[in-house]
Amino acid sequence: MRRLVLFGFASLALLAAACGGTTTANLGSDDVAVVGDQQISKEQFQQLMARAKKSYDQQKRAFPKAGTAEYEQLKGQAITFLVQQSEVDEQAKNLGVDVSDEKVDKEIARYKKQFYGGSDARYEKAVKQQGLTDAQARDAIRQQLVSQALFKKVTGDVKVSDSDIKAYYDAHKSQYVQPESRDVRHILVTKKALADSLYQQLKSGGNFAKLAKQYSKDPGSAANGGKLTVSKGQTVPAFDKTAFSLKTGQISQPVHTQYGYHIIQALSGVKAPSTTSLAQVRASIRQQLEQQKKNDKVTKWLDDTKKSYCNGKIKYQIGYQPNPDPCATVTGATSTSK
Secondary structure (H helix, E strand, O other): OOOOEOOEOHHHHHOOOOOOOOOOOOOOOOEEEEEOOEEEEHHHHHHHHHHHHHHHHHOOOOOOOOOOHHHHHHHHHHHHHHHHHHHHHHHHHHOOOOOOHHHHHHHHHHHHHHHHOOOHHHHHHHHHHOOOOHHHHHHHHHHHHHHHHHHHHHHOOOOOOHHHHHHHHHHOHHHHEEOOEEEEEEEEEOOHHHHHHHHHHHHOOOOHHHHHHHHOOOOOOHHHOOEEEEEOOOOOHHHHHHHOOOOOOOEOOOEEEOOEEEEEEEOOOOEOOEEOOHHHHHHHHHHHHHHHHHHHHHHHHHHHHHHHHOOOOEEEOOOOOOOOOHHHHOOOOOOEEO
């Protein structure tokens, strides 16, 4: 499935280390870890590794052998993902997030329509290609919806004021200034002799567009008869100087740059620089700042809750603790083994 990514989803990654309660579940022999009151079974781990192998097979890559450094790294990623998933589930319960079967059904229907033309068969084929059962695919989609709902819960009170927008606009005003520009057309060739020959043909009334399509090596304009709009200061110096010094309709002699030899004709007068007003970009700035504030809030929330969660609230079965332990990067603390 196009949006189901091995060992995680974009929204899950953002909420990956959510804080849970105290570890109350018993670590059984069939578990790889316990997170709060949730147990992660060896079967869950094996299913995830099977998906990883399926991915390797599809890429025609050899799956790492058990005991190798590559295998241990992959194993650690799988365990970490399952722990993160359990944390998200527990945090969802704490915040009252509930994703019903009906919501999952609607999301699957949306997937089918958007990615598979509404075809059940194509969707089911994609599920199998990723090594998933229908139940596992539903669970993955449910988890994604839970993560999205958690993100909304955590960032629901984020607001951007008009003064925030004005301050951003003033601080980045140079981004909203459009320099002088003009429409030109040009022919780019690598040999001076050819450039000189084409220049003479043009001076004698040759068809610029036709010659550009036939000879120009510029992939961005050749098919369009050499036409393009240039902004002052945004092309190589020799080209820029010539393009903005020509009179409208005038054709330049060949101009040499690192790309070759250019013959340039000015098609329009020079358009004066302009500034996009705050009113024109207010909505886009608001959206940008809202997303930035939401991301900042989630990051702070994660930093705060990671510290709490890594304080003895995760236990690993012997031989299954990731190395390095993700908790070691938070406060120097580590999770506990059985």
